[in-house]
Amino acid sequence: MSLTIAIDGPAASGKGTLSRRIASHYGYRHLDTGLTYRAVAKALIDAGQPLDDEEAAIDAARTFDISDMRRDVLAAHEIGEAASKVAVMPGVRSALVARQRDFAAQSRGAVLDGRDIGTVVCPDAPVKLYVTASPEVRARRRYHEILSNGGEADEEAILADILKRDERDMGRADSPLKPADGAHLIDTSEMTIEAAFRAAREYIDAALDND
């Protein structure tokens, strides 16, 4: 039987960092579903197709190689912005949700993180977390992340993008970002990565004991 941990939250809240730690700790497979939306956006950009070409986006969502998503290539801030534009298309979402569910079903244990994991992709997951942080904290973390990778960034511009992305992700008609029913909230604004991991682990251990 497969066991899924569903983790949702807004951009740069720390859910990916936490998901990787949790997957490694419990020996589960991990799928960063944001990368799947990014892969679709990147396929359109590479092919010179406009981001609002729904037919091309659906085709990319059905065919890209999910086992070959390169975080280093897909991590660029602009690809994240482009991903949130293709993510409003219901046809793209249903193609990707099917592939994400396959990933969970084929794993003995899986951690999936994204925006609609607890609400749509795996609504029956026995453990659901909603990871958040204030927009200012998220912008600062992303800013430092870009600098530490040798890039250049403007913290104010990143904050503006994060607010725009939140609005798009929380306001879209299909699968808007919101905490799933029964999700456990972790606000990492004033937590170190280690403290957030400890809080998640305590909750997961208790939830799995009661399952």
Ligand SMILES: Nc1ncnc2c1ncn2[C@@H]1O[C@H](COP(=O)(O)OP(=O)(O)OP(=O)(O)O)[C@@H](O)[C@H]1O
């Ligand atoms: N609790 C924390 N304290 C300080 N820095 C953190 C914390 N959690 C994550 N970070 C850092 O913040 C940045 C964003 O974290 P991460 O990539 O995990 O967010 P995310 O929610 O997965 O973002 P996205 O949805 O955009 O992929 C990273 O540089 C990460 O190291």
Ligand SMILES: Nc1ccn([C@@H]2O[C@H](COP(=O)(O)O)[C@@H](O)[C@H]2O)c(=O)n1
């Ligand atoms: N389950 C998901 C995951 C992601 N998205 C959209 O993709 C964008 C990029 O995601 P990151 O987690 O890599 O930042 C994000 O802003 C969402 O628009 C989604 O809709 N559903």
